[in-house]
Amino acid sequence: MRFKIRPGEDSFYGFFNEAAANLVRGAELLLELALPDADVAAIADRLKDLEHASDQITHEVYNKINSTFITPFDREDIYRLASTLDDVMDHIEAAGSLVYLYGLTKMPALPREMHELLSVVERQAQLTAAAMPRLKAMKDLKEYWVECNRLENEGDQAYRMLLVRLFSGEYGPLDVLKMKEVADELEAACDALEHVSNTVEQISVKES
Secondary structure (H helix, E strand, O other): OOOOOOHHHHHHHHHHHHHHHHHHHHHHHHHHHOOOOOOHHHHHHHHHHHHHHHHHHHHHHHHHHHOOOOOOOOHHHHHHHHHHHHHHHHHHHHHHHHHHHOOHHHOOOOOHHHHHHHHHHHHHHHHHHHHHHHOOOOOOOHHHHHHHHHHHHHHHHHHHHHHHHHOOOOOOHHHHHHHHHHHHHHHHHHHHHHHHHHHHHHHHHHHO
């Protein structure tokens, strides 16, 4: 018979929900960067604020672990989940910052494949945010990690096709280097979102 966690320990789930919601906001801001006449500087500042908020949530999770005798599930898994959620935000913020610093929005248009990669990150973030509230009950999570993995594969394909286009000679050498750095961060965000889903899968298996 499994013991139920105490009510006071529910705060961990609140932290995870909040962290995942921040990822959605960050991914949506990245999509805004690709829009005509976007206020790039303001968006970059908002992404930095979200990244700071994500760091704060992670620190609060760590502090809560150290001050809690009984945790909802393994402490190591709580650390890993909080850390991987934070990693995603780091990559999202880095991608947005590079778009701003490199002035990529001044180009006539970003490659279609980069838009596709941005879309994958946003869909993965939405999927993650929808899954986090189900973590407490440990139910109906399998479709989350299966779909997140499928989207990560879609992101890999978009990333490879973006590289093909960047090195096709369509863009100048400097623009290629700049856009590849952004693409690398977006691809890393896709991978990190899959790592979040893998962590949730491992937790679910242990707790089932």
